[in-house]
Amino acid sequence: METMAKDGAAQEATVTPNKDVSEDNLKGYTVIYVLGGPGSGKSTQCAKIATYFGFCHLSVGDLLEAEVETRSEYGKMIEDCKKEGKLVPSDLVVKLLQQAMQRSQNKKFVIDGFPRNEENRAAAESFMKIEPDFVLFLDCSEEEMKRRLLNRNQGRVDDNISTIQKRLKVYFECTLPVINYYSAEGNVRKIDAERSPEEVFEAIKDVFFELKEKHGETRMTL
Numbered sequence: 001m002e003t004m005a006k007d008g009a010a011q012e013a014t015v016t017p018n019k020d021v022s023e024d025n026l027k028g029y030t031v032i033y034v035l036g037g038p039g040s041g042k043s044t045q046c047a048k049i050a051t052y053f054g055f056c057h058l059s060v061g062d063l064l065e066a067e068v069e070t071r072s073e074y075g076k077m078i079e080d081c082k083k084e085g086k087l088v089p090s091d092l093v094v095k096l097l098q099q100a101m102q103r104s105q106n107k108k109f110v111i112d113g114f115p116r117n118e119e120n121r122a123a124a125e126s127f128m129k130i131e132p133d134f135v136l137f138l139d140c141s142e143e144e145m146k147r148r149l150l151n152r153n154q155g156r157v158d159d160n161i162s163t164i165q166k167r168l169k170v171y172f173e174c175t176l177p178v179i180n181y182y183s184a185e186g187n188v189r190k191i192d193a194e195r196s197p198e199e200v201f202e203a204i205k206d207v208f209f210e211l212k213e214k215h216g217e218t219r220m221t222l
């Protein structure tokens with residue numbers, strides 16, 4: 001049986017990143033990571049940020065789904081990870097993310113649900129040469145996250161109580177340390193995500209406007 005690595009990643013499939021893509025880097029881009037537990041509202045808020053501030057919204061979960069639809073060699077492994085609430089190996093995730101960024105005409109990205117573990121974070125920094133302008137942390141209670149996921153009704157294979165428990169475990173054990181890493185660098189903006197979607201977005205807008213004022217147009221082009 002397949003085991004789960006300490007960092008929540010499935011222990012299989014090593015992907016060699018596409019050389020043409022890996023040789024370029026993404027310096028000069030505005031990158032905001034949006035992190036939080038499963039069901040904390042990351043995708044809901046990223047969509048609002050994209051519309052309001054003109055960012056390109058990249059959800060790694062959606063990029064992985066799209067990869068499955070291309071019937072690629074990684075399809076089964078990705079589907080198995082999703083069903084089990086495990087993380088897909090970093091090299092594949094980073095490759096998909098990097099390709100999506102390079103294909104976009106936009107240079108401002110709001111990245112939804114990545115990096116999920118320390119290996120993801122290090123791969124993004126060393127391979128793509130990207131560091132986030134800041135990290136939005138959507139802070140929500142476990143009880144509320146579970147309630148939202150069980151009511152999502154979008155037909156996701158991972159919205160069942162057994163997979164939700166596994167995703168929560170990965171979140172607490174692997175993703176929270178990443179948030180703490182950025183927090184220690186003073187780069188996390190924590191948002192109370194327990195409120196209504198509209199109230200959460202108002203708080204997010206305040207963060208964007210504050211940072212724009214602080215850094216001016218050079219770092220944050222809104």
Ligand SMILES: Nc1ncnc2c1ncn2[C@@H]1O[C@H](COP(=O)(O)OP(=O)(O)OP(=O)(O)O)[C@@H](O)[C@H]1O
Pocket residue numbers: 036037038039040041042043044045061113148149151152153193194195196197198200
């Ligand atoms: N602030 C909120 N209050 C109540 N419900 C919300 C709120 N934000 C999002 N939702 C609802 O909760 C569900 C989960 O939201 P969403 O998909 O945005 O979470 P997520 O963090 O992206 O989850 P995942 O990690 O599974 O991708 C959706 O049905 C969404 O409509």
Ligand SMILES: O=c1ccn([C@@H]2O[C@H](COP(=O)(O)O)[C@@H](O)[C@H]2O)c(=O)[nH]1
Pocket residue numbers: 038059060061062064081082083085086087088089093112113114115116120158167
């Ligand atoms: O960086 C990532 C992001 C996602 N995954 C896998 O996809 C599912 C769904 O992701 P959502 O962001 O919740 O839509 C997640 O449970 C993982 O299996 C990943 O491996 N790495």
Ligand SMILES: [Mg+2]
Pocket residue numbers: 042043044059061112113
């Ligand atoms: Mg989501």
